[in-house]
Amino acid sequence: MSEDASYVPTAQLNVKPKTLLLITGGGLAAGTLIVLGAIMPAEYNLDPLGLGELSGLARLWAPEEKTWQPGAGMDPAHSSNIPSARTVVEIPLGASDWPEAALEYKFAMKPGQTLLYKWQALNEDGSPVTVPVEFDFHGHTLAKDGEEMTVANYYKSEALADEGALMAPFDGIHGWYFKNHAPDPIRIRLEVEGYYELVPPGQPGNEFRIQPLSGQPEDQALEENDGQ
Amino acid sequence: MDAGNSSTRTLWIAAAAIAAAILAPAAYAHAIGGKDAAFVAATVGPDPLPFMYLGAKHMVTGYDHLLFLLGVIFFLYRLKDVLLYVSLFSLGHSTTLLIGVLADINVSSFLVDAVIGVSVSYKAFENLGGFRRMGVSIDNRLAVGGFGLIHGFGLATKLQDLELNPNGLVENLLAFNVGVEIGQLIALSLILAVMTLWRTTRSFPRFAIAANALLFLAGVVLAGQQLAGFFIVGEG
Structure with missing residues (x-):
């Protein structure tokens, strides 16, 4: 101990320089x-090494949420700057014990844009399902990094079918979380009509890459019949 | 072989404890949150006991403060030395906790918490004899007291985030500070008890190196995480 008198000594380890370098460098x-x-x-939605994507840790990230409250009156009438659309989608849900039993499908809408919706749960052979499907009808903004995400919960329940109308309260994606509780795979046949945009496959709101049926020959025929 | 097995177990327990401290909460430092934050925001006038509780809770669950304390007392064998260093640390963090809140000094909590992370690595490096190797001699008392000041700013920023009501501020602040010291005493007693037991094992010197290496790593992670927060989220 060669320290001077005012120095209060504490015991230390006597690590070899090589080990010390290894510990500090390695640390x-x-x-x-x-x-x-x-x-x-996981915490900041940045993945400089690509390891977050690889390990799945990136999926842990979620923006902070803020719940949207109804109240601020919206105009009852909106002139649309896009033509109305009609879409039929079939959303496949796996048997209740599969991870694919639950998934989400949403539409991109600006505030005031309205759509009429109608869905029904069908078995793979097209017959109506008898076990009610759990659903959560909601919308949220697409928050950028560091921004809060606004969430609006419309309603949730269990049903075999449902229909109604939605006027989007804010710019974001609006739609359903569906969960199958039946032992067999089912599909949700969803028909919407109004002012909205489809979410491209892979983007938030359509992570499960669902392709709409409309645009296919039989649906075009259906649309033409509707128009007459 | 027996001693080897039990010491291997000790090492794993120490490694697991430090790893848990690194990996558990991450992200937003170690803030006062949820119902506690709502309580603080709603409090008007002096309310010492709840604030004392919050101070103690903050310290007992504050892994960054605890890791630093662990590093400080790692090689303190005499109770006299433990008391000296812990008092210096308390003096440091009480000073800046009170001044920081009362004078409303605004420092980024990310930067303060990053320096707290550095303090953990600093102490581990010191324990490993790193500074002596480099021929640098820093008075340990100064380092512990100085880092105490930084830890106090860390405590202050957490309280400032909560928008304390000016009515009863001084009383509540003092109560929080007393709570911090109580929490530190509780945590310290536990750490000291475990350390004392551990020191009696023959394998202690060997695993002391590993433990301080892990402590060094924990400090790097804490500092890096807070720096990332500072540059990505900005003013915290």
Whole structure:
């Protein structure tokens, strides 16, 4: 102990320089790896090394939520700057014990845009389902990094079918979470008509890459018949 | 072989505890949140006991403060030394906790928490004899007291985030500070008890290196996480 008198000595380890270098170098490298590879993807939605995507940690990230409250009156009438559309989608849901038993499908809508919706749960052979489907009808904004996400919960319940109308309260994606409780795979046949845009497959709101049926020959025929 | 097995177990327990501390909460430092935040925001006038509780809770669950304390007392064998260093640390963090809140000094909590992370690595490096190796001699008392000041700013920023009501501010602040010291005492007793037991094992010197290496890593992760928060989220 060669310290001077005013120095209060505390015991220390006597680590070889090589070990010390290994510990500090290794600590800095491993720490940086944990921050860049795990904490940044999971907490800040940034993935500089691509490890968050690879490990699935990136899926942990979610923006902070703010619940939208009805109240602020919206204009009852809206002139649309896009033509009305009609879409039929079939959303496949796996048997209740599969992970694919639940999924979400939404439409992109601006505030005031309205759509009429009508859905029915069908068995694979097209017959009506007898076990009610759990659903959560809601919408939310697409928040950028660091922004809060506004969420509007319209209603949730269990049903075999449902229909109604929605006027979007804010710019975002609006639609359904469906969960099948039957032991067999089913599909939700959803028909919408009004002012909205389809979410491209893979984008938020259509993560399950569902392609609409409309646009196919039989549906065009259906649309023409409706028009007459 | 027996001693080897039990010491391996000790190492794994120590490693698991430190790993849990690193990986558990992450993200937004270690803030006062949820119902506690709502309570603080709603409080008008002096309300010492709840604030004391919040101070103690903040310290006991504050893994960044606890890791630093662990590093500080790692090689303190005499109770006299433990008391000296812990008092220096308390003096430091009480000073800046009170001044920070009362003078309304605004520091980014990300930056303060990053320096707290650095303090953990600093102490581990010191325990490993790193500074002596480099021929640098820093008075340990100064370092612990100085980092105490930084830890106090960390406590202050967490309280400032909560928009304390000016009515009863001083009383509540003092109560919070007393709570912090009580929480520190509780946590310290536990750490000290475990350390004392651990030191009696023959394998202690060998695993002391590993434990301080993990402590160093934990400090790097804490600092990196807060720096990432500062640059990505900005003013926190």
